[in-house]
Amino acid sequence: MIDQVQREQLEEEACAVRDRAYAPYSKFRVGAAVLGGSGAMYSGVNVENASFGLTTCAERVAIFKAVSAGERNILAVAVCTESGVTPCGACRQVIREFASDCPLFVLDANGNSRETSLKALLPESFGRGDLE
Ligand code: THU
Numbered sequence: 001m002i003d004q005v006q007r008e009q010l011e012e013e014a015c016a017v018r019d020r021a022y023a024p025y026s027k028f029r030v031g032a033a034v035l036g037g038s039g040a041m042y043s044g045v046n047v048e049n050a051s052f053g054l055t056t057c058a059e060r061v062a063i064f065k066a067v068s069a070g071e072r073n074i075l076a077v078a079v080c081t082e083s084g085v086t087p088c089g090a091c092r093q094v095i096r097e098f099a100s101d102c103p104l105f106v107l108d109a110n111g112n113s114r115e116t117s118l119k120a121l122l123p124e125s126f127g128r129g130d131l132e
Contacts, residue, residue, distance in 0.1 A: 102118050
C-alpha cells in the first residue's frame with residue numbers, strides 16, 4: 001500500500017527528473033519514479049540513441065535502477081509527460097514482472113495527476129507465476 005505522502009513524493013520525483021530526459025530526437029521528455037518494496041524510490045528518464053531502436057523508456061530505467069539496488073517488488077509507479085500519457089506496452093509488461101497489480105499515477109506537465117492501475121492497463125496479463 002502507498003500513502004498520500006508517498007504518492008506526492010513519487011509524483012514530484014517523476015516530474016522533477018523529467019527535466020533530465022535525454023530525448024534529442026523525439027523531443028518527447030518522460031520522467032518516471034517507482035516505489036520499491038523497501039520503501040525507497042527510484043527515478044528514471046527516457047534515454048534515446050542515434051540508433052533509434054536502442055532508446056530506453058523512462059519507466060524501464062527507473063525499474064532497472066530499483067532492481068539493481070536489490071528491489072524485487074514494485075508498489076507504485078508515477079510517470080510524467082507533457083500531456084499525461086500512460087506507459088507503453090513494453091513498460092507495462094516490465095512493471096508486471098515486479099507487481100501483479102499496483103497503482104499507476106499519470107501526470108502532465110502542469111502537475112495534473114490521475115490514478116489508474118497496472119491491471120487496468122494490462123488486463124489478463126502474463127507473469128512469472130504462469131511459468132510455474
Ligand atoms: N517513452 C517513454 O519513456 N515511456 C513510454 O512509456 C513511452 C515512450 C519515450 C521513448 C522515446 O524516447 C520517446 O518517449 C518517444 O517515444
